Amino acid sequence: MTTMTETSARFREFKMPDVGEGLTEAEILKWFVQPGDTVTDGQVVCEVETAKAAVELPIPFDGVVHELRFPEGTTVDVGQVIIAIDVAPGSGDASAPAAAAPAQEPVEAPEAEAEPKGRTPVLVGYGVAESSTKRRPRKGAAAAPEAAAVAAAVQAELNGHGAPAPAPAAPAPAGAPAGGRPLAKPPVRKLAKDLGIDLATVVPTGKDGIITREDVHAAAAPAAAEAPAAVASPVAPEAPAAAVPAAVSDSARETRIPVKGVRKAIAQAMVGSAFTAPHVTEFVTVDVTRTMKLVAELKEDKDMAGVRVNPLLIIAKALLVAIKRNPEVNAAWDEANQEIVQKHYVNLGIAAATPRGLIVPNIKDAHDKTLPQLAEALGELVTTARDGKTSPAAMAGGTVTITNVGVFGVDTGTPILNPGESAILAVGAIKLQPWVHKGKVKPRQVTTLALSFDHRLVDGELGSKVLADVAAILEQPKRLITWA
Numbered sequence: 001m002t003t004m005t006e007t008s009a010r011f012r013e014f015k016m017p018d019v020g021e022g023l024t025e026a027e028i029l030k031w032f033v034q035p036g037d038t039v040t041d042g043q044v045v046c047e048v049e050t051a052k053a054a055v056e057l058p059i060p061f062d063g064v065v066h067e068l069r070f071p072e073g074t075t076v077d078v079g080q081v082i083i084a085i086d087v088a089p090g091s092g093d094a095s096a097p098a099a100a101a102p103a104q105e106p107v108e109a110p111e112a113e114a115e116p117k118g119r120t121p122v123l124v125g126y127g128v129a130e131s132s133t134k135r136r137p138r139k140g141a142a143a144a145p146e147a148a149a150v151a152a153a154v155q156a157e158l159n160g161h162g163a164p165a166p167a168p169a170a171p172a173p174a175g176a177p178a179g180g181r182p183l184a185k186p187p188v189r190k191l192a193k194d195l196g197i198d199l200a201t202v203v204p205t206g207k208d209g210i211i212t213r214e215d216v217h218a219a220a221a222p223a224a225a226e227a228p229a230a231v232a233s234p235v236a237p238e239a240p241a242a243a244v245p246a247a248v249s250d251s252a253r254e255t256r257i258p259v260k261g262v263r264k265a266i267a268q269a270m271v272g273s274a275f276t277a278p279h280v281t282e283f284v285t286v287d288v289t290r291t292m293k294l295v296a297e298l299k300e301d302k303d304m305a306g307v308r309v310n311p312l313l314i315i316a317k318a319l320l321v322a323i324k325r326n327p328e329v330n331a332a333w334d335e336a337n338q339e340i341v342q343k344h345y346v347n348l349g350i351a352a353a354t355p356r357g358l359i360v361p362n363i364k365d366a367h368d369k370t371l372p373q374l375a376e377a378l379g380e381l382v383t384t385a386r387d388g389k390t391s392p393a394a395m396a397g398g399t400v401t402i403t404n405v406g407v408f409g410v411d412t413g414t415p416i417l418n419p420g421e422s423a424i425l426a427v428g429a430i431k432l433q434p435w436v437h438k439g440k441v442k443p444r445q446v447t448t449l450a451l452s453f454d455h456r457l458v459d460g461e462l463g464s465k466v467l468a469d470v471a472a473i474l475e476q477p478k479r480l481i482t483w484a
Contacts (some may be wrong), residue, residue, distance in 0.1 A: 063087040284342035307375035349401030352385035362398040
């Protein structure tokens with residue numbers, strides 16, 4: 001299946017591609033073009049959010065935008081057409097592609113002609129799976145009522161709703177199809193269900209009589225306004241009754257946020273990790289005064305010019321040295337094959353808080369990088385994550401992770417493993433505290449480290465050694481040289 005279809009010599013359609021690692025859907029965050037705009041091959045037309053990241057989609061041919069098939073905020077399955085392009089504007093009849101052409105007979109639309117067979121490249125990877133999703137057939141002028149009813153029943157069955165329940169004979173609401181089932185996309189149906197709105201009572205304003213999100217919200221507004229009136233007694237009381245305060249609607253006190261995109265991926269990953277890998281977390285408090293002095297010195301070093309130097313850089317290097325001294329910790333559990341997979345490379349994950357939620361991009365082959373190279377990679381990773389431009393590939397293949405909760409003023413925590421990894425190090429806030437140094441109590445820079453690990457493949461002794469090594473390096477940074 002390709003990401004584009006030639007519906008005629010003039011119109012071409014672009015489908016939602018698989019933007020990486022077999023993802024099945026993506027939400028359209030923003031359209032950068034509108035019908036009538038001229039586009040060129042490679043021009044970005046929209047931004048979509050998958051379960052892993054926000055990705056910009058370029059159009060693979062020249063032309064003029066004819067139609068945007070979905071509004072912003074819609075979740076679209078991979079393989080569905082999202083935009084139609086007029087590749088030969090001004091060359092004859094400007095009627096819409098076959099999907100929007102006037103129907104004369106209730107027959108199925110023909111398959112797209114000249115569709116290339118075999119594995120065809122998409123934006124990322126090969127071979128997007130053929131989608132079984134079918135567009136709802138539109139009711140034509142000559143379509144028989146029986147055919148419309150059968151189509152509605154079949155579509156309801158495909159959507160998992162079951163066949164529509166028979167209703168008493170009554171005039172159909174405006175815009176309702178002959179089959180009795182209002183036309184609306186699955187996200188709109190869910191919204192109506194959440195708001196308690198019967199779609200049969202909603203007046204559609206969308207194309208071909210489709211009910212939009214705005215239609216549902218418009219129907220919900222009068223319902224909310226009429227709710228207090230419905231509480232009043234339908235019969236006038238014989239005697240004055242005490243005034244009853246109006247009940248406050250739960251919807252006015254709560255906000256419901258759809259779980260999708262990055263948040264949905266985070267939830268699934270954390271639940272899967274917490275209830276699959278037996279977590280153990282160990283803690284150690286360490287004097288990092290010498291590490292902070294090293295950071296200050298490195299900031300003045302000409303070899304570190306142009307890169308960001310901070311405590312996280314030294315902590316990352318300390319963890320890499322600890323893994324080199326204890327390589328068994330850098331592994332993964334293969335449940336299917338009942339094997340422990342030892343990794344001879346370190347893809348160091350850095351947990352990053354972004355406006356869209358938590359993501360964990362990783363530095364590929366971090367174990368091979370010098371300190372300046374590691375600093376540069378860290379800077380690029382953080383900047384890209386904050387800009388929301390982290391690609392799915394940048395978040396794949398991690399082996400161990402660091403989460404710096406200290407930036408929020410937190411002492412430490414019990415971090416949950418990133419799925420597929422064996423360990424995660426949490427770094428707490430670095431604070432000036434009283435500490436016994438050389439037999440005297442002095443103010444020293446102190447932090448608390450927490451290491452969570454998968455107890456299926458990391459024993460307590462191994463986990464303790466790794467954490468102790470990281471702490472020892474931060475207490476005496478010269479060990480970066482003697483142990484490396």
